[in-house]
Amino acid sequence: MTTGEEEREGFAAFMLRMRARNVASKELFAAMEATPRSGFVPAEWKGRAWSNRTVPIECGETLESCDLHGSVLNALDLQPGLRVLEIGTGSGYTSAVMARMAGRVLTLDRYRTLCEQAHQRHEAFNLSNVIVRQADGSEGASDGPFDRIVSWAAFEEPPRRFVDCLASGGIMVAPVGPGDDVQMMSRFTKIGSRFEREDLEPVRLQPLTKGVAQAL
Numbered sequence: 001m002t003t004g005e006e007e008r009e010g011f012a013a014f015m016l017r018m019r020a021r022n023v024a025s026k027e028l029f030a031a032m033e034a035t036p037r038s039g040f041v042p043a044e045w046k047g048r049a050w051s052n053r054t055v056p057i058e059c060g061e062t063l064e065s066c067d068l069h070g071s072v073l074n075a076l077d078l079q080p081g082l083r084v085l086e087i088g089t090g091s092g093y094t095s096a097v098m099a100r101m102a103g104r105v106l107t108l109d110r111y112r113t114l115c116e117q118a119h120q121r122h123e124a125f126n127l128s129n130v131i132v133r134q135a136d137g138s139e140g141a142s143d144g145p146f147d148r149i150v151s152w153a154a155f156e157e158p159p160r161r162f163v164d165c166l167a168s169g170g171i172m173v174a175p176v177g178p179g180d181d182v183q184m185m186s187r188f189t190k191i192g193s194r195f196e197r198e199d200l201e202p203v204r205l206q207p208l209t210k211g212v213a214q215a216l
Contacts, residue, residue, distance in 0.1 A: 006049075006050075009050075011032070018071075025074055028074055036049075040093040040121060051065070052066065064205070071185075076171055084105045086106070089107040089114055090114060099129050106143055111134070134212055147166075147170050148171050149166060149170070149172040150173045154174075154179055154206065155208055158176055159176070162188075163193060163194065171188065173187050174188070185199075
């Protein structure tokens with residue numbers, strides 16, 4: 001089976017799983033289909049790109065499962081023109097998908113290697129509305145306010161300090177819980193100066209780390 005055939009079969013199976021979870025956004029499916037996941041993982045893991053499992057990438061990090069990506073991106077309710085902040089660039093896959101659905105995406109990662117690779121992949125897809133920056137994402141970014149924020153690293157407590165980073169009515173999706181145990185992926189909607197929280201699903205992601213990596 002060729003890579004293209006594996007990609008199509010994997011995506012079809014992913015869509016069926018998403019519809020079973022009542023996720024049926026045509027815009028989301030179109031953006032994910034236009035962004036082949038196999039191009040964002042090391043060669044030896046391409047066959048697992050569309051599986052409901054994490055995939056190892058460089059710097060000891062992982063690409064989260066496509067099912068979690070689909071669920072989180074659906075919860076963000078992305079729209080054309082929105083400004084998005086992503087904490088945890090990883091392979092660059094989710095920022096590439098979001099760039100197809102929103103107006104401008106700023107994605108931060110503590111690893112220079114991951115930032116450089118993600119930038120190269122975005123350029124290959126001619127995505128000019130996504131900016132990759134090596135930075136400490138634990139306090140957000142001064143470029144805001146943002147309409148949407150997504151974090152792929154877990155907060156010990158609800159991320160209240162991010163209220164000021166969000167525009168009125170904005171949405172943040174992030175895992176909350178202990179770094180060495182199960183967390184809850186949650187959706188926070190800004191109402192006035194506070195967050196309204198909706199829990200989505202249990203996850204187990206790495207804890208948010210301050211600072212940037214010096215060696216990688």
